[in-house]
Amino acid sequence: MQAIVLEGHGEPLRVREVEEPTAPDDGVVVDVEACGICRSDWHAWQGHGEWVDDVPPEGQILGHEPAGRVVETGVDVERIEVGDRVAVPFSLGDGRCPQCRNGHGNVCEDGIALGFEPAGQGAFADRVAVPHAEYNLTTLPEGLSATAMAALGCRYMTAYHALAHRADLTPGDGVAVHGCGGVGLSAVQIARALGATVVAVDVREAALEKARELGAHETVNGEGAVVEEIRELTGGGAAISIDALGIAQTCRNSVGCLARRGQHLQLGLTTTDERGEIPLPTDSMVGREIDFLGSRGMPPTRYDELLRFVENGAIDPGALVTNAVPLEAVPDRIAAMNEFDAVGIEVCEP
Known part of the structure; x- marks a missing residue:
């Protein structure tokens, strides 16, 4: 499949052919319909974060605001089914630590940052693997587009x-x-x-x-x-x-x-x-x-609360989307953040 891979901090990003992901026993593979292009991707590309030991390694697939459709499930997954349209948080909890058990999975003690570390290869790609799926994934309501859901991502x-x-x-x-x-x-x-x-x-x-x-x-x-x-x-x-x-x-x-x-x-x-x-x-x-x-991300167990606001029309994340681009345009859009001149939220539609 195709993906945007970090080959060197600050070095030009490009689309590469990489191996297809497979579903972990407790996870799924999601066909990415849309993924937000975020300043955090720019930070990752630049290699920022060494002061908190948070620099993505070379070879990392970037992208952390995906929405899409489940195409494969692991052997231990029961609640999520192939064909479900889902939202994927960037801060993936394991569902077992004290923080997760108390509703704070966004600061999981053994969490995975999607798109920022090898255990969480990102979603600027055709497909993305998501571990601990039953804890982390939320099924999208009917009528909410993947582009609007990607806008609901990290930011x-x-x-x-x-x-x-x-x-x-x-x-x-x-x-x-x-x-x-x-x-x-x-x-x-x-x-x-x-x-x-x-x-x-x-x-x-x-x-x-x-x-x-x-x-x-x-x-x-x-x-x-x-x-x-x-x-x-x-x-x-x-x-x-x-x-x-x-x-x-x-x-x-x-x-x-x-x-x-x-x-x-x-x-x-x-x-x-x-x-x-x-x-x-x-x-x-x-x-x-x-x-x-x-404040970092949002606990995945509270996504339903946010989605209710969207369903009743109180908020409209789609109104923030100002540009939708194909995967091959993502490197240029991330590089353009050097100038701090983009307005609104840009979304990749692989």
């Missing part, structure tokens, strides 16, 4: 988990979103659906226009006095603020724009400039009782 469900499960969001809260890439725009739409008053921040007018289209009440140019503008727009500071980019400026602006007892959500991953370390105004955070919360 959308990460934003949903952060706002719906990690933060204490209540209707009427002011929510600031710093960085309107895929995860930031997802957060804008979800926060609006959850009843928040949303302020979106970016340096690109096209991204701010998309944020307004998706529900942002106010927008702020990131090159201006971001903290002061958000404090004015929210009447003293946001209740919840999200760094959806992962650079020092957006993280510090996010913390700075919060009201007393506000909550900062860190969704963006850092690059080689920060290497996982960002200085913060610790004493001010203590004095204002600011919460700093990390």
Whole structure:
């Protein structure tokens, strides 16, 4: 089959012929109908993450936001059947550790990161193998396209988990979103659906226009006095603020724009400039009782909750999709992220 294989960090990506995957005893093989193209793929390609021992090796098949149809099941799989259309989370739990048993499979103690490690070869490919299928897979509702489901992948469900499960969001809260890439725009739409008053921040007018289209009440140019503008727009500071980019400026602006007892959500991953370390105004955070919360993916056991929001029309992940490309175009689309100019979510349709 064909797949996008990492041949060297920062080296040109290309389509290669690789062996077909086979289903693990407790897993399945999914024929990939669509897979989101995410900035995390760019981080993997660049070799970022050595500061947390999280660099994909050469030979890794990339791609971690797939949806598709099951074409093979392992001998121990009973609930999932050939022909089922399924969503595949990027953070695959084993279903057995204490975190998984308590509903936190996204931080499984022995988890597999799809598309980032040899045990989880990725989904920029014709087909992908998924272990621990009965714990991790969710059957798609009728009428939800694979392209829309791929948009629900890493970025959308990460934003949903952060706002719906990690933060204490209540209707009427002011929510600031710093960085309107895929995860930031997802957060804008979800926060609006959850009843928040949303302020979106970016340096690109096209991204701010998309944020307004998706529900942002106010927008702020990131090159201006971001903290002061958000404090004015929210009447003293946001209740919840999200760094959806992962650079020092957006993280510090996010913390700075919060009201007393506000909550900062860190969704963006850092690059080689920060290497996982960002200085913060610790004493001010203590004095204002600011919460700093990390959030990674979403527990697979809560996918049904997210899909109910989609089915009843409260959120529309398909509205974030701005481009769909064939597999051979994926290398160019990942390389284009060097310029930080893509708007919305791009999806590969192998």
